[in-house]
Amino acid sequence: MKISVIGCGYLGAVHAAAMASIGHDVVGIDVDERKIASLATGEAPFFEPGLTEILSEGIASRRLRFTTDMAEAQGAAVHFVGVGTPQQKDGYAADLTYVNAAIDGLLPFLSPGDIVAGKSTVPVGTAADLAPRVAATGATLVWNPEFLREGFAVQDTVDPDRLVVGVPExxxxxADILRExxxxxxxxxxxxxxxDYATAELVKVAANAFLATKISFINAMAEIAEVTGADVTQLADAIGHDARIGRRFLGAGIGFGGGCLPKDIRAFAARAEELGRGESVNFLREVDAINxxxxxxxxxxxxxxxxxxVFKKNITVLGAAFKPHSDDIRDSPALDVAVKLHGLGAWVTVTDPEALKNAARVHPQLTYVDDRDEALRGADAVLVVTEWDEYRRELAPEHAASLVNGTIVIDGRNCLDAAAWRTAGWTYYGMGRP
Structure with a gap:
């Protein structure tokens, strides 16, 4: 099937490459010339495991190409729209500027019978507003939300755990075409x-709201544990054995970040206010505050x-990305903490396997070192904030102790073996742990 993908950021680039990998003829379209030039050579403009491989395969097979010319969408049977919906500069609501621009740019090139499939995370009611503009061309709008996990986006596109399609009554x-x-x-x-449209839109934001709530719940328990001497990791293990609760996403630490959860729960709360049902999701404001x-x-x-x-103390921060297997620093808790410490007068050195270039561009006041061991050298304290395997599994506490000035480790993700680090002579601090 011939497919176009409008918007080649994180979502669109992965979707275009993944669709080509399963046999479709795909054209990816974006207004950013630099991004398109990079993708056209098989180079992803961001780090995502497995993406470079399927990009290269798709281009080599000629099933995948990229352009800035929207006219190249003409003739495709299905047009996916995967542009960003950032938070508005003057509030929490989602900014639909890019969605509207993508639809308006696509309209002249639609033919009767075409399917336009929205994938962007949008406020409920957006699809119903857009549908008449698409229908006027003889095409049909559907809403097909994405459920990608950064670091596993290729897998989640090719082999998703569920597919949701909102269609006109x-x-x-x-729906049959999306099945194809x-x-x-x-x-x-x-x-x-x-x-229907509204349910498909709500599925995405409800899923993100639930995950954010689960993370903030265990972090609220960590706050109680810190004043009572309880251990939140044991608490999470115990309640996680209940099948109704489950252990996943019950990892207490410095909380969630990235370009989705924080933005989406704020936009959801803002949309609920617009609908006159703000009280229904008031809890999301506390979820955000806990985080x-x-x-x-x-x-x-x-x-x-x-x-x-921490004035004039050397602090090494292990991690810059908001999560492992990513170079995404959007709303990164790791960098937020590093910047706070720098503001208190500390000399902060940050290391990360993938995100240093992005971090240095946004926070040039910090010191960045590629090599983990070099970053650790001379530290008065070590702070683990992104749970890369390089830190939680491959860094032996005895080896780390030979590099630092002070054997103090703050485990911002509760991902280290506390007993092993203490045995190696470290003073260990966890989040919500004695």
Whole structure:
């Protein structure tokens, strides 16, 4: 099937390459000439495991190409729209500027029978507003939200755990065409849920709101544990054995970040206010507040560990990306804590396997070192804030102790073996742990 993908950022680039990898003829379209030039050579403009390989394969097979010319979308049977919906500069609501621009740019090149599939995370009601503009061309709008995990985005596109498609009432044809698009997943009996526009839009934001709530819940328990002497990791293990709760996403630490969860829960709360149902999701404001407090708490732990002041102390921060297997620093808790410590007068050295270039561009006041061991050398305290394997599994505490000035480690992700680090002579501080 011939497919166009409008918007070649994180979502669109992965989607275009993944669709080509399962046999479709795909053209990716974006207004950013530099991004398109990079993608056209098979180079991803961001780090995502497995993406460079399927980009190169798709281009070599001629099933995948990239352009800045929207006219190249003409003739495609399905047009995916995967542009960004950032937070508005003057509030929490989602900015739909790029979505509207993408639809307006695409309209002249649509033909009767075409399918326009929205993938962007949008406020509920957006698809219903856009549908008449698309229908006027004889094409049909559907909403097909993405559920990508950064670091696993290729896998989640090719082999998703569910597919959701919001279609106009009684439109079986559009759903059948999307089944053809996702034929490998459908053949594996992946749940394929056909619903209305509003439900499809809500599925995405509700999923993110639930995950954010689960993370902030265990971090709220960490706040209680810190004043009672309880161990939040044991608490999470115990309640996680309950099948109704589950252990995943019950990792207490410095909280969530990235370009999705923080933005999406704020936009959801803002949209609920617009709908006159703000009270229904008031809890999301506290979810957000708990999340931001944990960053403050991590910085406070470092101050406490160093006797009440970090002024002119050497602090090594292990991690810059908001999560491992990514170079994404958007709303990164790791960098937020590093900047807070720098503001308190510390000499902060940051290392990360993938995100240093992005971090240095946004926060040039920090010191960045590629080599982990070199970053550790001479540190008065070490702060682990992104749970890369290089830090949680491959860094022996005995080896780390031979490099630093002070054997103080603050585990911002509760990802280290506390007993092993203490045995090696380290003073260990966890989040919500004795």
């Amino acid at each position: 009684g439109d079986d044809r559009s 698009v996702y034929h490998p997943a459908v053949a594996k009996r992946t749940p394929f849920i056909v619903t 931001m407090r944990r960053r403050d708490r991590a910085a406070q732990l470092v101050v406490e560990a160093l006797g009440g002041s």
